[in-house]
Amino acid sequence: MELRDKVALVTGGGTGIGRATSVALAERGAIVAVNYSRSEAAAMDTVRLIKRNGGQAYAFQADVSKDEEVRAMVHAIVKCCGTVELLVNNASITRHLPLDDLEAATDDIWDELYDVNVKGMFHCARAVAPLMKASGQGAIVNIGSIAGLTGSGSSLPYAVSKAAVHGLTKSLARALAPDISVCCIAPGAVATRWWEGREAQMQQLIPQLLLKRISTPEDVAKLVCATLEQEALTGQIITIDSGQTL
Template identity: 55%
Template sequence: MTALVTGGGTGIGRACSLALARTGRPVAISYRRSSDDAQSAVAEIASAGGRAVAVHADVTDDASVRAMAASVREQLGPVEVLVNNAGATVPLPLEDLDGATDDVWRQMLAVNLMAPWYVTRAVADDLRGADDGAVVNIGSIAGLTGTGSSLPYAVSKSALHGLTRSLARALAPVRVNEVAPGLVLTRWWAGQEDRGRELSSAALLDRETTPDDVARAVLGLVENPAVTGQTVVVDGGQTL
C-alpha cells in the first residue's frame, strides 16, 4: 500500500502525504531542495504512529527518478499510490510573449509534464502489480482556462491533462486521475497573501481553498475504484 508523493514536504504535497498516512499507508516523500520540510513531514507522520521516509530526487531527471523509485521499494515496498505533485512556475504577464523564453518553456515542461511522466513510468510495474494501483496528478485550473501565472505554465498544465487521460488508457486497470486546484495560498503566494485572499473571495463559495481541501479530493480519487481519466476541479467555484 506504499504511497509516493513528489514534492511531498510542502504545501499541497504535504497535505497529501499526511492524508495518505492517516489511511495507514507508508508514505515516501520526495524532495529536491526542501529537505527540512520533507523530514518535518516524516516526523509528523511518525509521531502519529505512521511510517514515512524522505527521498531525494530531481524529478526532471529520469536517472534520478529511477534511483528514487528503487530506494522507495527497498525501504517501503512497491508503490501502489502515486501523487505527482511537484510543480513549478515562472510568473509572467500572459501577454509578455518575449518573456516566455525557450528556457522558461523548457523549465515549465520539464517540471510540470516530463516529471510526472518519468515518475509514473519508473513505478509503472509496481502500479500494475498492485491490487488497485492509482495515480493522481496535481494539475491546475490554468490548464483548463488558459490563464494563470504565465503562458508556458498554463500550457504545461494543459499538457498534463492530456497525459492524465492517455496514461489512464495505457495503464488500465491502474487508475489515473487529476486534481486541478484553483488559487491555494501555498508558498508560491509568499508576500502576496492579501491579494490571494482578495481573489479567493470572488469565488462562489467565498472562501479560501486550502491544501487540505485538495488533499481530500486526491484521497477520494485514490479510494474510488470506479473513476479514471478524470480531472476534478477544486476551486470553490472560481471558474464557474
C-alpha cells in the same frame, strides 16, 4: 482502493499540497514516501510530523525532471518499503510572468517548466507502473490546475504545462488500464507559499469565489485521497476551486 498499508509516493511531498497529502495519506494508514528535490528540511519535517502522529513515512530525494534520478528513487523506495502502489504526482514549479509578455516566456523557462511539470510526472508514472501492474492494481493522481483549463495563471508556460498534465492524465489512463487508474485534480487558488508576496491579491480574489473562501492544502489532500480510493474512476480532471471557474 483501501489506502491502509499501501505504499504511496508523493512527489514534492514536503511542502504545500504535497505535505498535506502526505499527512492525509498517513492518517489513512498508508506508508508514505515523501519525495523532495531541494526542500530536504521541509521533507524531513513532514516525515517527523507523520511519525509523531503514529504513521510511517520516509524521505527520498530526486529531481523528477531527471529520469535516472526518478528510477533510482523508486528503486530505493522498493528496497525500503517493498513496492509502490499509489502515486501522487504533485511536484511542480512556476515562473511569475505577465501573461501578455510573450518575450518573457523564454525557451529556458518553457523547458524548465515542461521538464518538471509534465515530463517529471511521466517519469514517475513510468517508473512505478511495472510495480503496480505486478500487484494487479494501482492508482495515480496528477496535480493539475485550473490554469490548464482557463489558459490564465502565473504565466503562459505554466498554464500550458498544466493543460499538458491534463492531457497526460487521459493518455496514461488509456495506456495503463485496466490495472491502474489515473486521474487529475485541478485546484484553483490554494493558500500555499506560491502566494508569498501576493497575499493582498489572494484576498481580493475571495469575494469573486462562490464559496467565498480560498481552498486549503488540506481541502485538496482530502480530494486526492478520495480519488485514490475510488475504483470506478479514471481519466478524469476533477476541479476543486470554490466555484472559481463556474
